[in-house]
Amino acid sequence: MPPNILGVVKMELDSLYQEVILDHYKHPQHKGLNSTFDAQVHHVNTSCGDEVTLNINLDGYCITSLSWDGQGCSISQASVSMMSDLLTGKTLEEAAFIVKNFIDLMGSKGTSIGDPLILEDAVAFAGVSKFPGRVKCALLGWMAYKDVAIQAQAKN
Amino acid sequence: MSISVSQIRKDFPIFERTVRGGKSLVYLDSGATSQKPISVIEAESNFYKLHNAAAHRGAHQLAEEATDAYEGARQIVADFLAAPGGADEIIFTKSATESLNLLAYAMGNAPIGNRFALERGDRIVVTEMEHHANLVPWQQLASRTGADLAWFGITDEGRLDLSNIDEIITRNTKIVSLTHQSNVLGTINPLSEIITRAHEVGAIVILDACQSVPHMAVNVETLGIDFLAFSGHKSLGPTGVGILWGRKDLLDELPPFLYGGSMVRSVDMTGATWSAVPQKFEAGVPNMAQAVGLGEALTYLTQLGMDNVSAHEHALTGYLLEKMSFISDLTVVGPTKNLSRGGAISFTLGNIHPHDVGQYLDSQGVAVRTGHHCAWPLAKRMQVPATTRASLYIYNDESDCDVLIEAIQGASKYFGSR
Numbered sequence A: 001m002p003p004n005i006l007g008v009v010k011m012e013l014d015s016l017y018q019e020v021i022l023d024h025y026k027h028p029q030h031k032g033l034n035s036t037f038d039a040q041v042h043h044v045n046t047s048c049g050d051e052v053t054l055n056i057n058l059d060g061y062c063i064t065s066l067s068w069d070g071q072g073c074s075i076s077q078a079s080v081s082m083m084s085d086l087l088t089g090k091t092l093e094e095a096a097f098i099v100k101n102f103i104d105l106m107g108s109k110g111t112s113i114g115d116p117l118i119l120e121d122a123v124a125f126a127g128v129s130k131f132p133g134r135v136k137c138a139l140l141g142w143m144a145y146k147d148v149a150i151q152a153q154a155k156n
Numbered sequence B: 001m002s003i004s005v006s007q008i009r010k011d012f013p014i015f016e017r018t019v020r021g022g023k024s025l026v027y028l029d030s031g032a033t034s035q036k037p038i039s040v041i042e043a044e045s046n047f048y049k050l051h052n053a054a055a056h057r058g059a060h061q062l063a064e065e066a067t068d069a070y071e072g073a074r075q076i077v078a079d080f081l082a083a084p085g086g087a088d089e090i091i092f093t094k095s096a097t098e099s100l101n102l103l104a105y106a107m108g109n110a111p112i113g114n115r116f117a118l119e120r121g122d123r124i125v126v127t128e129m130e131h132h133a134n135l136v137p138w139q140q141l142a143s144r145t146g147a148d149l150a151w152f153g154i155t156d157e158g159r160l161d162l163s164n165i166d167e168i169i170t171r172n173t174k175i176v177s178l179t180h181q182s183n184v185l186g187t188i189n190p191l192s193e194i195i196t197r198a199h200e201v202g203a204i205v206i207l208d209a210c211q212s213v214p215h216m217a218v219n220v221e222t223l224g225i226d227f228l229a230f231s232g233h234k235s236l237g238p239t240g241v242g243i244l245w246g247r248k249d250l251l252d253e254l255p256p257f258l259y260g261g262s263m264v265r266s267v268d269m270t271g272a273t274w275s276a277v278p279q280k281f282e283a284g285v286p287n288m289a290q291a292v293g294l295g296e297a298l299t300y301l302t303q304l305g306m307d308n309v310s311a312h313e314h315a316l317t318g319y320l321l322e323k324m325s326f327i328s329d330l331t332v333v334g335p336t337k338n339l340s341r342g343g344a345i346s347f348t349l350g351n352i353h354p355h356d357v358g359q360y361l362d363s364q365g366v367a368v369r370t371g372h373h374c375a376w377p378l379a380k381r382m383q384v385p386a387t388t389r390a391s392l393y394i395y396n397d398e399s400d401c402d403v404l405i406e407a408i409q410g411a412s413k414y415f416g417s418r
């Protein structure tokens, strides 16, 4: 097999498993659930069993903390880690905008590189959108966020 | 005669293509679905090209040809399983899942006095290693009828624990339904003790043979079972066709499940009576082209010889288990001894998630399945959230196993030391 083909395959794989993704997987941020919270959700990817529990703490319309626990593949776990980093300190409105942007990126089938001004490090997931089987892994935490934000607002 | 993999691969057009930027395809996912030989693909498409008409309907030549082709396939299946009552004992469904649901729903329709009628205090027995398709229909039947559901547990090695067989299969047990070969562990279950006990208490035995019929000679009469289900698409056949075999006297007594055209003897505005088996269970225009394709698939397997098929897979399973035993962070989930086990080998690799392992293997052209393999309770029992599964078939050889082993080592490096 010509070496350039091996190189292409390796690059495809590296575009999925960006360094920053594997970093978050190995050193997850905001992992470990807060004992008090305004709302809590538990989401499971039924097809693969990946799961995440997500807690949210609000101060008015500001997200003061997101904390989570879960198990699953590097993509799902790194994604919730990065998301928690990104959304903490944002208002609910800002967060909704960022989440929508991320979901759009995951639907882009590899045609978008993502906007680093909005998504910061989470643009690293752009490569995931080329692998349809992995998009739901990347979205697990973000869908949990949408759910938990609605529940916290309904309560407050 | 033994199997020549290089010869066989020439019959499967899919192996002419490459994957992921020019890699040869190493297909180790036959447990999910098998690839198809050209003869099956052509049988299915020739049915449409040359003979297409509604079987058992229509007063014309094409309808006759379609009926012959469809009924010919039924006879092939009957011969393949050595059905003692012949072709009348073979029911075409759309899948094994439908075959098992047909049984569960039909039994749920049984009126009081019918041998299949269940009531509070009756028992249905399954095992902890069932595919959801042979678990959930029975859970539902139990909850609809008030019967209770019991199951055989599993040893740490992934074998059925039969130590308490008399407490599991009690006097009031009506149904025992279990898998012949686990789609996750590869375990081939010992049937004779279970069948003997089940029949002693008057229960019927249903075999989920999805993972055995494609891989070994299965003779329903010598096994002594009462019903059997398998899927065409795991046996070299097309999707959209499955088989339910049942003993003629039992099928005669079992009420229908789907009602409609072709399954009725007479109808008036207030009621209907049923055709004889198998028509009683085949309402509507059936999946004829797929049934014909399945007939061709079983003919292909018969020409190879099912004993040759199982000998080939047994040798290959031994080879792969041995190679795997040298990978220190690899743990086989299921029997590690090549004894009463088939070629479905599930494993974990350190703490690398199976989804990530599968993705890496895919980048090397190796197709495997990851997850809980539709047997969630089994994954919980074996205390693994998910596994990676390689499953072997007639078109695999030692070189496929070597590529897999190398790719597993690659995955260890990729996720371990970056």
Ligand SMILES: Cc1ncc(COP(=O)(O)O)c(C=O)c1O
Pocket: B031, B032, B095, B096, B097, B098, B131, B133, B134, B179, B181, B182, B183, B208, B210, B211, B231, B233, B242, B374
């Ligand atoms: C043991 C077992 N039972 C049942 C099934 C269901 O077969 P199908 O999906 O073809 O209906 C499968 C397929 O995955 C299986 O492996």
